[in-house]
Amino acid sequence: FAGGYSTTDDIKFEGEKDDLQMGRYTSLDLGIGYTFGAGKSFSLSVLGTVGYEIVYFESESHDYKHEELGDVDRYFGEAIGGVTVGGDVIARKTLSPHWGVYAGVSGRWIAKSVSMSTVTYEKDDFTRTDTSVDDDNSGLYSIVPAVGATLRF
Numbered sequence: 001f002a003g004g005y006s007t008t009d010d011i012k013f014e015g016e017k018d019d020l021q022m023g024r025y026t027s028l029d030l031g032i033g034y035t036f037g038a039g040k041s042f043s044l045s046v047l048g049t050v051g052y053e054i055v056y057f058e059s060e061s062h063d064y065k066h067e068e069l070g071d072v073d074r075y076f077g078e079a080i081g082g083v084t085v086g087g088d089v090i091a092r093k094t095l096s097p098h099w100g101v102y103a104g105v106s107g108r109w110i111a112k113s114v115s116m117s118t119v120t121y122e123k124d125d126f127t128r129t130d131t132s133v134d135d136d137n138s139g140l141y142s143i144v145p146a147v148g149a150t151l152r153f
Contacts, residue, residue, distance in 0.1 A: 013059035023057035054081035082113030
């Protein structure tokens with residue numbers, strides 16, 4: 001399991017001045033591989049993986065005059081999820097018997113993905129969301145660097 005943040009300049013939300021969007025990233029992967037130097041102070045793991053990842057981007061809320069609802073707050077969302085196949089390379093350094101640090105990179109081919117675009121209108125305690133779904137995406141790639149701490153039991 002992994003979670004963090006993702007950035008892209010491929011998603012353009014109406015009314016946003018900045019082309020770079022930051023969103024939330026989550027993945028769930030199952031892998032099998034080999035660790036060189038297992039049990040040593042430095043190890044290097046190479047894994048083949050299969051999994052699912054999802055990213056979610058959301059624009060800031062802006063005042064908008066809707067033809068049916070009147071004055072509302074409007075914001076946009078974009079969620080992209082996909083089945084992935086790929087690999088990881090992870091280097092780990094032991095700092096104490098129980099703690100360590102790691103750095104790694106994941107490369108994934110996204111075999112099948114679905115994207116969902118939303119426009120949400122909010123007025124007082126009323127919320128309306130218009131959604132469109134595109135499930136004809138495949139052949140994309142995802143490269144995710146990672147750093148963190150490890151705990152050994």
